[in-house]
Amino acid sequence: MIDLRLLREDPDRVRASQRARGEDVALVDALLSADERRRSSGVRFDELRSEQKNLGKLIPKASGDEKAELLKKASQLAADVKAADAEQSEADEETKRLALQLGNLVHPDVPVGGEEDFVVLETHGTIRDFGAEGFEPKDHLELGEALGAIDVERGAKVSGSRFYYLTGVGALLELALVNAAIAQATEAGFIPMLTPALVRPRAMEGTGFLGQAAENVYHLEKDDYYLVGTSEVPLAAYHMDEILDAEKLPLRYAGFSPCFRREAGTYGKDTRGIFRVHQFDKVEMFSYVAPEDAENEHKRLLDWEKQWLTGLELPFQVIDVASGDLGASASRKFDCEAWIPTQGKYRELTSASNCDSFQARRLSVRLRDGKKVQPLATLNGTLCAVPRTIVAILENHQQADGSVRVPEVLRPYLGGREVLEPVAK
Template structure:
């Protein structure tokens, strides 16, 4: 959640953020009213409790003849105290509810607007020029017997697939290349749970308006769409030592997404699917270091795409496209020849202290005082990378030139059937 002090003391900052997101500003006033109601309820309860304490002392020192009347008054007062406590709890619940509904405050650097207002920061690599009509990744994958969508649909339904033979080997090679890069960069590897409790999913900001995008089991547990969720909860209710710098993890997991809002989009191939693999970077840092850490995460992603010899561009995502938790987000988009356009293959987000406040993840400074950490995340490798690899490195006969960095992991220079 956002810092309550910002909401109370500088509500215009929150109003501007809501405006940039294209969302209602009325929730700001609703939350401020709820806050005032809470303060009133707290004051009322504390006043009655003080009266109750005074009366208790009076009863203790009273004459026997006065005690019945005093006890009658005490009983009436006890009922008022009980009601006041209930009103305070109700007011606090309403305040917390509204506070949780407000998305993170958008960075002042994030562009205004929707997707077409995203700012392209740089483009890297040469777009391949083919002397033939480039095939799409599914056609290439089927020719190589590497991707089997039809049997995926038969077994599990739409947006499922099998990676077979070279397809499976290629994904594992990509993941291992990313893992090697992460370990050499000092990240700690985690293999994370893919089922999490509701409070962890809520804490990361994936419920509320995004609830339709996640799978919920009858038991109440949720399937995660990214290991970010589990890693964010890894240190919940803890005080971290970040005096030596950021705490960085790389979490591998299968990921599950309903893709409820993407009906009819990317129905061909494995660009947008319900289950995929991902290696996610996650950082806990001092709030003042979050901007620098975001740049570090993006630099790692760029290294990975350069190793895979994929042309890409980096875009600063417009405010209306940001998720609930993100204050700022960069997308790295790969060139997809069959579509003659750039498509997002990985992203990096600065969530500032938003998730840490919800999950109670803090640090202790040199004076002994605690504060909330900032959390950031970014994908280092995912199944979607296969789309870009197959299409950008295809040859006229349907074989795939293996990027040099993957050759030691695959054992050859070319993938062919």
């Protein structure tokens, strides 16, 4: 939720942000109108209540016709106060409803456009020339099946398409990735967290996932719970309705959780293997910081992601995500995309998003700095989305005989194993 005072002072900036996102600009004027009604109805209610209180002091002192007239006026005032209260409540609700539909303000440096209009900021690592090495690379599913690591056929049999089993070294590889990611995050000062996978509506709405992203959220209607698509949701709501002392910031958490996504609108896209699935595990970084430190924290999150992918010895690029692909809560987002050899292109592995005070306002998370209380800023960054990371490792570190070299950073978590070998069928 954006600052309504900013909306009133600079509506053109908000309109420009909506336009850049490809969202409805008319929403800005509707919200301005509702906010004006909310404020004027509040003033009207306060005036009537003040008049009612003053009248209440006069009635005991009056007598005769004067008292009768005052009582008549008091009765009318009571009705007016009740109507003004209803008007104020209705205007408040309308303002809140419209404000929740408005995306965060887009950072001025964000490239304007859709999914393909990103800007490449950096490129890291060297893309292997498999032709020069004398063999054609296999895709992650063929490699994973040969290693006894991935079973999508039984996943589909049990749960349907886009589900899978990680078996044998596949399961061990996930555990190694999670432990290595948590170790890096802990060393960087993050507090490790195991978070709930089910959250109440306010937590999901407060983080901005019940707007344009709602179609990809699983909802358990009987119990009115939502399955999280990222531990960003329970981590953002962890300090909901709290006031944090400024001297305790930044607060950094590294959450490990299962994640669930419907993947609506992706029919026929990335259907092979485990790149785009309905359930996966992920390690997510989350930061609470003072608003003035948000941009620097955003860069720090990106640096930790780059450190992680460099440690996995993966070639990757960093992109500045375009305005139309940000998601409702982010003002700016950097993605790290790893090279996938059999696809011949870079694909997203991690994201780092600066949400400014957008989520904090919706979830009522504030900081106290002396006597001043204000919303703080929240940021999130993926450290390891397990299936996609496994895809990148298998394809980039495969060898001609079908084995896969283990990056050095993972070897301590795999019992010192340097190579994953194909298993006999």
